Amino acid sequence: MEDEVRPVTALFADIVGSTALGERLLPEEVKALVGECMTRLSGAVEEFGGTVQAYQGDGICALFGVPAAHADDPERAARAALRILEIAGSYSEDIRAAWGIDRFNVRVGINSGPAGVGTVGMAAPQAVALGDMTNVAARLEAVAEPGTVLVGDGTARLLERRFVLEERGPLAVKGRARPVRAWRLLHARPTDQSGTTTPTVGRDGELERLRNALAELARGRGQIVLLSGEDGLGKSRLVAELTRDAGEVTRLEGHCPSYGGDALYRPFVEILREWLGVAEGDAEIAVRTKARARLGTLLGAQLDALMPSFARLLGIKTESDVPVDVEVAYAEWILALARRRPVLLVVEDLQWADAATRELAERLLALTEREALMLVFSFAAATPSEATRLRLAVLGEYSHRASELTLAPLADEAADAVARTFLPGVDAATTAALVSRAAGNPFYLEELLRAVVEGSVVDRRRTWTLTVGSAELMPPALESLLLARIDRLPEGARRLVQVAAVVGRSFPVRVLETAVDTDDLDGDLTTLLRAEVVREVRRYPELECAFPHALLQQAALSTLTAGRRRELYGRVAAAFEEVYDASPDDHLERLAHYYAQAEDRVKTIEYLERAARRHDALGAPEQAARLREHARG
Ligand SMILES: Nc1ncnc2c1ncn2[C@@H]1O[C@H](COP(=O)(O)OP(=O)(O)O)[C@@H](O)[C@H]1O
Numbered sequence: 156m157e158d159e160v161r162p163v164t165a166l167f168a169d170i171v172g173s174t175a176l177g178e179r180l181l182p183e184e185v186k187a188l189v190g191e192c193m194t195r196l197s198g199a200v201e202e203f204g205g206t207v208q209a210y211q212g213d214g215i216c217a218l219f220g221v222p223a224a225h226a227d228d229p230e231r232a233a234r235a236a237l238r239i240l241e242i243a244g245s246y247s248e249d250i251r252a253a254w255g256i257d258r259f260n261v262r263v264g265i266n267s268g269p270a271g272v273g274t275v276g277m278a279a280p281q282a283v284a285l286g287d288m289t290n291v292a293a294r295l296e297a298v299a300e301p302g303t304v305l306v307g308d309g310t311a312r313l314l315e316r317r318f319v320l321e322e323r324g325p326l327a328v329k330g331r332a333r334p335v336r337a338w339r340l341l342h343a344r345p346t347d348q349s350g351t352t353t354p355t356v357g358r359d360g361e362l363e364r365l366r367n368a369l370a371e372l373a374r375g376r377g378q379i380v381l382l383s384g385e386d387g388l389g390k391s392r393l394v395a396e397l398t399r400d401a402g403e404v405t406r407l408e409g410h411c412p413s414y415g416g417d418a419l420y421r422p423f424v425e426i427l428r429e430w431l432g433v434a435e436g437d438a439e440i441a442v443r444t445k446a447r448a449r450l451g452t453l454l455g456a457q458l459d460a461l462m463p464s465f466a467r468l469l470g471i472k473t474e475s476d477v478p479v480d481v482e483v484a485y486a487e488w489i490l491a492l493a494r495r496r497p498v499l500l501v502v503e504d505l506q507w508a509d510a511a512t513r514e515l516a517e518r519l520l521a522l523t524e525r526e527a528l529m530l531v532f533s534f535a536a537a538t539p540s541e542a543t544r545l546r547l548a549v550l551g552e553y554s555h556r557a558s559e560l561t562l563a564p565l566a567d568e569a570a571d572a573v574a575r576t577f578l579p580g581v582d583a584a585t586t587a588a589l590v591s592r593a594a595g596n597p598f599y600l601e602e603l604l605r606a607v608v609e610g611s612v613v614d615r616r617r618t619w620t621l622t623v624g625s626a627e628l629m630p631p632a633l634e635s636l637l638l639a640r641i642d643r644l645p646e647g648a649r650r651l652v653q654v655a656a657v658v659g660r661s662f663p664v665r666v667l668e669t670a671v672d673t674d675d676l677d678g679d680l681t682t683l684l685r686a687e688v689v690r691e692v693r694r695y696p697e698l699e700c701a702f703p704h705a706l707l708q709q710a711a712l713s714t715l716t717a718g719r720r721r722e723l724y725g726r727v728a729a730a731f732e733e734v735y736d737a738s739p740d741d742h743l744e745r746l747a748h749y750y751a752q753a754e755d756r757v758k759t760i761e762y763l764e765r766a767a768r769r770h771d772a773l774g775a776p777e778q779a780a781r782l783r784e785h786a787r788g
């Protein structure tokens with residue numbers, strides 16, 4: 156593994172009060188108890204896709220975003236932390252009941268930021284992430300009250316839309332001149348608070364098709380809608396518009412979380428629980444009572460045979476030995492609902508679904524032939540997933556009931572309108588610059604605007620500065636999202652995309668062939684094209700590809716260490732010289748740029764000088780003077 160610089164979220168959790176156990180228990184008993192607790196804390200980390208980096212005494216250090224970034228690493232860490240409090244809470248109750256010791260608890264610190272990531276050690280090399288952000292995370296953990304989670308300031312800002320946080324006083328941190336601000340993480344917000352108050356623009360065609368499907372549903376005709384589009388293009392927004400307009404229907408909505416965990420049928424369980432009115436943490440007896448009552452009213456005598464399957468889905472025990480068939484039971488339930496009145500069932504983000512979820516979704520397709528059921532599946536389609544399999548099943552057998560909506564980037568005028576309603580105060584030039592940088596993706600645009608408001612942006616050198624309108628504007632939430640797309644690529648393609656990003660936003664493939672030594676450039680390039688990380692621009696006179704937007708190119712560059720960056724620019728410069736040996740004059744400034752990035756002063760000046768002479772010859776003295784100026788500076 157190459158050394159890299161990447162955004163990482165660190166979580167430190169430490170058990171407190173384990174020494175008090177030592178007074179009452181044998182050492183091996185303490186070890187068994189604390190050990191088991193730590194294993195379960197690690198389990199919580201892994202459930203949300205983190206990795207435990209180290210065990211220290213009776214604490215753990217975990218990382219989110221290593222080896223691969225997820226769009227929502229801070230959120231994953233926050234959810235893991237809340238789970239950790241839950242686990243420690245039940246341990247502490249047991250320990251109090253058994254030995255009367257009541258100080259057993261856990262405290263947690265979370266912080267995000269750039270870290271140097273790589274391997275250390277010879278015999279058994281281990282991945283590490285090092286950076287100031289981990290020190291702060293450890294410090295936050297150390298000062299957190301037992302039973303609480305403290306979060307760093309930047310991380311809190313990334314979490315505030317989905318979690319409730321409470322400010323704590325500034326804390327002194329070793330090695331830091333200024334105290335850091337800290338926040339206590341309380342709990343998740345019930346629903347995402349991100350703005351749905353602004354009007355939806357530029358999607359008239361899509362909304363009309365969705366409304367047509369609803370009109371068909373009202374006539375009792377089953378419908379299937381496939382809604383696909385890259386993250387942030389507005390799938391959830393359209394779903395919200397659709398459910399709002401749906402009228403007299405039963406609305407059911409489930410989501411596939413990106414951290415799949417090990418619970419099968421996640422979105423379908425969410426739908427069932429919501430319909431039953433079962434809340435997180437309800438006691439088993441309450442769940443069973445509600446399920447029996449509500450499902451019994453709907454299903455009547457059928458319930459006895461189906462109850463064990465519903466129990467399995469709800470995670471409660473049953474005594475009955477009736478065989479369980481979750482898919483049959485779920486389908487019967489939906490059918491019974493649809494017989495009462497039309498049902499609109501939405502499953503979002505199916506690209507994260509497990510196979511069982513997809514199979515159940517597939518089973519529901521047939522119901523659209525029988526009752527007034529409208530199924531809406533949203534997903535990002537760039538990489539093969541259970542969602543793309545489901546899509547094939549829909550198009551293969553149910554095309555007579557299916558509509559497929561593939562969201563394209565917003566047109567410039569629409570994006571402009573989003574910017575103006577989201578943030579009226581920004582001047583026209585900045586808005587235009589941000590609109591072009593967001594390339595029609597409203598989520599990118601909102602993040603860029605938010606970054607301008609907050610006045611704090613991570614630039615390429617990763618210092619917190621305000622660079623309004625700068626070409627390097629890259630808010631942290633956006634960086635994680637884009638990096639996650641790149642990290643999902645297989646290793647070969649991921650390396651290739653880094654070199655491509657060094658060549659430029661658009662790049663001749665011949666240069667890559669020369670700069671990269673790989674046996675499967677074609678295969679890797681095809682992977683990139685399929686994942687829509689790059690696009691084909693032209694095939695003649697030679698194959699040229701490009702990143703769909705500069706943000707993605709920048710994200711691909713962002714993990715390179717300074718040393719690796721110099722090396723790659725040097726390689727690309729040499730490859731360019733070789734490929735365009737016959738016509739170097741067309742590329743002099745580009746070569747000067749590469750050599751400047753490679754920190755090869757001599758070559759940089761040589762190419763700037765040649766470029767200046769060329770401008771002289773072409774009768775453009777100002778250009779020439781500018782280049783000579785550049786060469787001196
Ligand atoms: N057509 C639109 N007009 C205005 N805002 C939009 C539009 N589409 C999306 N948005 C906003 O952009 C952000 C991302 O949209 P979202 O629906 O969450 O995308 P997705 O579900 O495809 O990832 C949200 O804040 C959403 O409100």
Ligand SMILES: [Mg+2]
Pocket residue numbers: 390391392503504
């Ligand atoms: Mg969404």
